[in-house]
Amino acid sequence: EKGDFPHYMLKEIFEQPNSLRNAMRGRLSRDDGMAILGGLNMTPQELRGIDRIILSGCGTAFHAAMVGEYVIETLARVPTEVEIASEFRYRNVPADKNTLQFVLSQSGETIDTLAAMREARRKGIKCLGIVNSVGSTIARESDGGCYIHAGPEIGVAATKTFTSQVMIMNLLGMLFGRIHHLSTADGMEMIDEMEAIPDKIASILKQTDRIKAIAEKHANAEGMLFMGRQANYPVALEGALKMKEISYIYASGHPSAELKHGVIALVKPDMPSIFIAPDDAVFDKNVSNIEEVLARKGPVVCVTTEGRTELERLTEDVIYVPDCPSYLSPLLTVIPLQLLSYYTAVARGCDVDKPRNLAKSVTVE
Numbered sequence: 525e526k527g528d529f530p531h532y533m534l535k536e537i538f539e540q541p542n543s544l545r546n547a548m549r550g551r552l553s554r555d556d557g558m559a560i561l562g563g564l565n566m567t568p569q570e571l572r573g574i575d576r577i578i579l580s581g582c583g584t585a586f587h588a589a590m591v592g593e594y595v596i597e598t599l600a601r602v603p604t605e606v607e608i609a610s611e612f613r614y615r616n617v618p619a620d621k622n623t624l625q626f627v628l629s630q631s632g633e634t635i636d637t638l639a640a641m642r643e644a645r646r647k648g649i650k651c652l653g654i655v656n657s658v659g660s661t662i663a664r665e666s667d668g669g670c671y672i673h674a675g676p677e678i679g680v681a682a683t684k685t686f687t688s689q690v691m692i693m694n695l696l697g698m699l700f701g702r703i704h705h706l707s708t709a710d711g712m713e714m715i716d717e718m719e720a721i722p723d724k725i726a727s728i729l730k731q732t733d734r735i736k737a738i739a740e741k742h743a744n745a746e747g748m749l750f751m752g753r754q755a756n757y758p759v760a761l762e763g764a765l766k767m768k769e770i771s772y773i774y775a776s777g778h779p780s781a782e783l784k785h786g787v788i789a790l791v792k793p794d795m796p797s798i799f800i801a802p803d804d805a806v807f808d809k810n811v812s813n814i815e816e817v818l819a820r821k822g823p824v825v826c827v828t829t830e831g832r833t834e835l836e837r838l839t840e841d842v843i844y845v846p847d848c849p850s851y852l853s854p855l856l857t858v859i860p861l862q863l864l865s866y867y868t869a870v871a872r873g874c875d876v877d878k879p880r881n882l883a884k885s886v887t888v889e
């Protein structure tokens with residue numbers, strides 16, 4: 525039931541503080557600063573033997589996997605790569621018994637993701653599912669895994685399942701980190717940061733009216749560019765996918781620094797650029813890119829960290845998110861982008877929950 529919400533998508537966006545609490549419930553052990561993921565069906569010895577991780581999925585799940593690559597390599601230093609499931613199934617990826625594959629899927633039924641898993645298992649690669657739908661085909665056929673427990677997602681546009689998948693990527697990063705080089709104290713600190721995320725999301729959701737106004741201002745744009753770096757590059761891809769999917773505005777996501785390598789040719793007054801520029805190591809680099817866009821008369825919307833008010837000197841469309849460590853940043857920065865695409869689609873009179881030509885799960889190739 526939609527309750528007081530006009531669309532399932534908006535309801536699901538607002539469910540995220542809770543769906544994330546459910547993703548973490550019972551999985552964080554404060555005493556030893558450790559993640560508990562029993563469903564992986566692997567002993568600490570087996571996990572320590574893993575020297576390469578492959579993450580696969582489609583669409584939004586692929587973007588969550590890209591965040592996972594950043595998070596797992598940062599926290600655990602285990603070489604990790606992401607393969608779009610539809611490509612993985614037709615590639616012949618070298619792998620051995622020390623390689624572990626995770627497939628990410630909301631439905632657990634996406635044919636390309638299922639085929640990627642079957643192909644990996646045929647080659648003897650152990651494959652674990654990060655799935656929402658309990659008892660789905662991926663959940664049943666995988667060697668184990670971890671449910672994200674986001675609850676049913678009815679809107680075709682994935683929202684709460686993205687953040688829950690990203691949270692699981694963080695639990696995996698912590699787990700692999702702790703069996704290698706992270707200390708108990710490091711783990712405890714991470715748990716504090718993770719547990720603070722739901723309330724931080726709730727505080728972003730309080731700014732919905734402001735985000736709606738920004739969306740309405742740009743709703744007639746010809747196209748949109750989404751820019752971000754590091755773990756926020758996949759968030760730029762996800763913001764662009766959401767925008768295309770439900771508002772039918774052509775949008776593309778890019779690493780901010782790629783601007784000068786071609787994308788800047790698109791900048792003009794009816795082509796806004798949405799920058800994800802939190803207060804991190806590359807903040808100043810993002811600011812230079814923002815200035816380049818403004819100098820070419822491209823409107824700019826910024827998602828940044830509370831306190832970085834200097835961006836208001838550059839544009840009036842600044843959306844603030846609370847501070848957090850960079851590995852958790854996508855959980856916060858994606859929220860304004862979900863709301864931006866939602867209100868843009870509503871302003872354009874689109875059928876938000878059932879966008880044209882799309883199905884909730886893609887079970888044919």
Ligand code: M6R
Binds near residue numbers: 629633680766885
């Ligand atoms: O059920 P899955 O997570 O495997 O689905 C994967 C994609 O089809 C899905 O994320 C799709 O891109 C969404 N509609 C994005 O909002």
